[in-house]
Amino acid sequence: MRLSYPPNIKIIQVPCTGKVDVLYLLKSFQRGADGVYVAGCMEGDCHYLTGNLRARKRVEFTKKILDEIGIGGERLEMYNMSAAQGPRFVEIAKEMTERIKKLGPNPIKRVASAALEYSATPEKKECVV
């Protein structure tokens, strides 16, 4: 469809969102991601039956951790979409980018970049089945 979406989105492929470990999400923030979202199949349509439902639980859990450690759960999100929903994919990419821009850079990076005098652009990564 070649619909355009913001280039700050980078996709990491996993076999199923069920493979997305809490660790991957936390590590991404540790390394400097400003936002992360997980894109899984529509609920009920998981190719591996229930992977996306488990992913959602993990994302919800990780959001709480992010809140507690001061990064903010709203930097992480789980979305469901089907391979046929190109426009929806773009909509989400834009929505998430806007949200992260409003939130500003990942606070971890703010500390690091103050020391390195590094000005960050919003970077995000996403996991797609």
Place this chain on the structure above:
Amino acid sequence: MKQQIVTQQNQKTPVGAVLLVGGGVGSIQASLDLANSGFKVYMVEESPAIGGRMAQLDKTFPTNDCAMCILSPKLVECGRHPNIELLTYSELLDIQGEPGNMSAKILKHARYVNESLCTGCGTCQEKCPQKTLSEFEQGMGTRKAIYVPYLQAIPNIPVIDKDMCIYFQKGKCRACEKLCPAKAIDFSQTDQKLDIQVGSIILAPGYQLTNPEVRGEYGYGRYQNVLTSLEFERILSASGPFQGHICRPSDHAEPKRIAWIQCVGSRDPSINKGYCSSVCCMYATKEAIIAREHDPEVRPTIFYMDIRAHGKGFDQYYERARDDYGVRFIRCQISKIIERPKSKNLLIAYVDEGGKIVEEEFELVVLSLGMSASEKSRNLAQTLGIKLTPYSFCQTASLSPMETSRPGVYVCGTFQSPKDIPETVSQASGAAAFASEIISSARGELVTIKELPPEQSIAGEEPRIGVFICHCGINIGGIVDVPSVKEYAKTLPHIVYVEENLYTCSQDNQAKIREVIQEKQLNRVVVASCSPRTHEPLFQETIRDAGLNKYLFEMANIRDQCSWVHMDKKKEATEKAKNLVRMAIAKASLTEPLHEQELKINKRALVVGGGAAGMTAALGLADQGFEVVLVEKEKQLGGNLRDLYYTIHGNNVQEFMHSLIEKVHNHPLIQIILNGVIVDAGGFKGNFKTGIMSGPGMAYRKIEHGVTIIATGGEEYKPKEYFYGHDERIMTQHELEGRIVHKEIDPKDLQEIVMIQCVGSRIPERPYCSRICCSSAIKNALKIKEINPNAHIYIIYRDIRTYGFLEDYYTKARKAGVIFIRYDLDNKPETSLEKESLRVSVFDPSLRETIVINSDLLILSSGIIPRDNEELATLMKLQRTQENFFLEAHMKLRPVDFATEGIFLCGLAHSPKPLDESLSQAKAAVSRACTILAHDTIMVSGIVAQVEEKKCAACLTCVRVCPYKVPFINEQGVAQIDVALCQGCGSCAAECPGKAIQLQHFKDEQIITKSSALFKENVA
């Protein structure tokens, strides 16, 4: 019977090859089945590319899947399959010989492009100065004189349209020749005649859209804003002439009020189109839904005669359209359309529910055109000596809809009768079963098996990575600064070689990649290009050909996820491409060779269910030379056939059943287990183990088998409605049929008979249509009328769903004087039962009055429900629909496969359907099963979860989490995951609290390194 004749006639061995005529989804399915079961396939397609009608569709009902997205992988597979030879831009001229040994004459038109040199780069199409209207876009878009019909076309090799080419017409130009980087243009090419030896032939030439001018009163061709359904489909398509932006032809404004007119060129005996085209109600509903999704302000209206939502999941789809998408359905035949001269809007007059004539204005009108047999397929039939029906479709036996009148020649898809994609696909598989059955002794004789060099060991080596960056013509190179990405890649760790290519995927570059691997001793390869979805298998094959394990390949998606989606941001796109390449390299440096385990295949099949579908499947497999165990839970074979006596076409069902049972009993390869119950099930594709208890003593035995076919059937719903069971004058259609045949009821004694449709179907508890009840009612009504023409028969219905050629029987019934009265769900007929009188009253919406009928008999057309299958579903981990029918792997393209590999389904267990369709599906299941049984061994993907035993605390998390119930705690007290069963989703690895499980190729270290590489630059 036929087979015996065949073998007698052919003393020489049959040819292990099949010719497919047509290149649509039916032909594609049949080809893949045949090529994967040990036969050589030649696919002859008249247009320059395969894909057929489905490639033109935007979305598909009832799942709204994007047609191209689901078709494209099959196209690619056909294009790459070593045993499928595509003969596009070609036609079949003649066939000679006998079944098993036929010689086909094929005319291959000159393409003027050398197929072996062309890389599909598209330069010629870009530079060609001559534009013309695109057939693929239904004339709404343009193409060049040298063109590929559509973007994802297979083969991706253009053809020169001689009539449009300036050089051919005026002797000058040759721009394409000058500019082709591969020197592939060849104006000297001529048409070629080929002789091909095959054993059997399948015809799948498809259909043509009925000419919209047959109904001149709708103004197609005169009114700009009256479109055909296929034109509208292209308008909806994102790759269509308006990029999916809905606009109307006259002024390119966005139409809000859109009307669909159904049955244009269908159900119309006045133009010799007395049949129903079967798909238009659903595609119009789909187009209305999609239009509404594109623009929520669209107000779709569908004018129809009966809504024919008779397929699996269709009624629910129709209801969703009506209730959730606000699609207005108006039951009215439209007699004309008037165009308003200024606005070009269209006026339609119709009769509303209240009986008033209303005039309404629409901005766009779509004509739901039916299917017709094409001129070409008619000619083809003539040359091949195949009989046609009066409607010019292919004539087949009524209980064997894939056999044409010529032995050895089979048919599938819309040339047989109008039908939708899933039916076409399952018929295609069924035709493949027929076509391979007569040549099964030649299985494997003509197929190519590729010899691969031994795999190099890379143990202990430091990563040596080669990177190939693709320009993809201008697709990537026009946006991303590829040379700078190349320079950047050179600076990254472990890189020993970087190259940029115009098309990394071209044939010559595969040779180049293999060379570089040898020369530079690469042990990992990264390609930065289009998408792994379409091209990963190609590159994996290439590196495997060079002796590298295929899992040492990694891809950076810099087209689909970069250049194509950031066209207006070239600088950012280049930066992102660098990031993506860096990430891919980081992952590549950690990839490891994985070994796909080779497992032996047990060549026995288990068929569950001894009804029509089960017996046909068992016979089909046995006739292909495979051993079959057929389990039936009753004490005798036959299933529903036992209670059926005649079909609507007049077949004698009892005779058919007895001959089928006899064949099954006498076949040396079939073992029958009666009174059998499945009590346990385990194993996986190629190696199942199923426990069965059978006989009076319930003896237990374990069956080992490689595939399973589920044909557990369905049964007539026993109504709770309309006093059923309270009076012997009230019965179901099945019961009526039996009583007439057994002379318990003499139609001569009957004066008034009422039949009520949709009893137990299309209601909230069972929201589906049972598909067969309309034709059962008509069948029995015609039977009564035949014996007693004076009987008054009233069929009280909601929509008459005599799809396809069944419509002829509906017409016949009306002509015979059967009276049809419509009712709505909120205005159901009422029955009153007193001693002598049996009274039915119903509100007739066309008379607007309640009619009361004193009836001699009340016949309930009750629906089909699945047989009890819950236990089997649990044991074999099979998915079911909400209505408890079994659920196939994919509604559209895998209608007889279960999601669990190696298990197939057919017949009523899948959904309600008439006998001929059950039999087709049974054959389809045979064909699908053969794609496994034809092989001796099976490779299991290397992407599986592995347990590190030392770390395992046997906490059972993986056991609980696995959606397929694969992990178990073994005798050593640690989790064990069977590689052959693991589907590779990684859920267990993600949840294992001890991190004792790693998913190969997606290990934590690999994923984290890859994602960290994204930020490396920032940190550095």
